[in-house]
Amino acid sequence: MRLASALLLVLSASATASPKLPAHYAKLFEARTWWKYSIARTDTNTTEPDATCKVQRVITIGKIVASEILCDHELPMAGVYLAMPDGLYRSGLEFPTKKDEIGDLAVHQLLIQARPRASAKSVTRYAPTTPITKSVTTSGARREDKMWCWYRTTDRGTSSRTDTLCFDGGIDHGVEAVDVFHVRESGRDRS
Numbered sequence: 001m002r003l004a005s006a007l008l009l010v011l012s013a014s015a016t017a018s019p020k021l022p023a024h025y026a027k028l029f030e031a032r033t034w035w036k037y038s039i040a041r042t043d044t045n046t047t048e049p050d051a052t053c054k055v056q057r058v059i060t061i062g063k064i065v066a067s068e069i070l071c072d073h074e075l076p077m078a079g080v081y082l083a084m085p086d087g088l089y090r091s092g093l094e095f096p097t098k099k100d101e102i103g104d105l106a107v108h109q110l111l112i113q114a115r116p117r118a119s120a121k122s123v124t125r126y127a128p129t130t131p132i133t134k135s136v137t138t139s140g141a142r143r144e145d146k147m148w149c150w151y152r153t154t155d156r157g158t159s160s161r162t163d164t165l166c167f168d169g170g171i172d173h174g175v176e177a178v179d180v181f182h183v184r185e186s187g188r189d190r191s
Contacts, residue, residue: 003071007009007031016174018060018065019060019063019065019083019085019161021065021083022051022088022105022114022115023092023114024112024147024148024167025081025083025088025112025167027055027113028051028067028069028081028083028088028167029055029058029065029081029083030055030188031055031056031057031058032054032055032056032188032189032190033050033054033055033063033187033188034052034053034055034187035051035053035054035077036050036153036190037051037052037053037075037077037159038050039051039073044173047188048073050074051071052069052071052072052187053070053071053072053075054069054071054189055067055068055069055078055094055125056068056070059095059096059097060098061096061098061099061102063081063084064083064084064099064102065082065083066080066081066082066083066091066095066096066102067080067081067082067083068080068081068095069081072126072144076163076165077165079091080093080094080095080096080155080176085100085114086110086113086114087103087110087111087112087113087114087116088110088111088112088113088114088167089108089109089110089111089163090108090109090111091107091108092107092108092109093107093108111141111150111167112141112148112150113141114168116141116143116144117141117142117153118140119141120138120139120142121138121139122136122137122138123136123137123138124136125137133156133157134157135152135154135155135157136154136157137152137153137155138152138153139151139152139153144164144166145166145185146168147166147167147168148166148167148168149164149165149166149167150164150165150166150167151163151165152164158178
């Protein structure tokens, strides 16, 4: 009887266990993990007070793990992330608590594949203005300083903007317009 009870306990524990996540973004799904960022503004050559982002909550729903990251400043790293079998997604929805709240893949943006490889996709748009305005947006994944990074560059001819989020266990740095964020330290709260 004891052996049957122990086997049942092991089987039920493995049925609810979180899936093993790729190392390059696994820390985004560890509750209470935090990153402290230094912020530099390249347009004014100034630095701002440090900002901290923290994994606020995590839930496993089938083969999907959801994480909510909150920051004490308005930073591009804040938001809801989903680890799916094929990779890391940035969600356009609220933090899900059940499967039907995850929605269709169209509302989530694939940032980095579970097995990353360099990629790029370009989209050209023409705005119906006078004169007609052309913008080219290129996004994808690339390797930078031993990290995998998601990037998006929008070129409007007279101006361009690049957004980047890099992952090496967590979100190691990001660039959005003229703000540069670098991790100063990271850790995990004990309680």
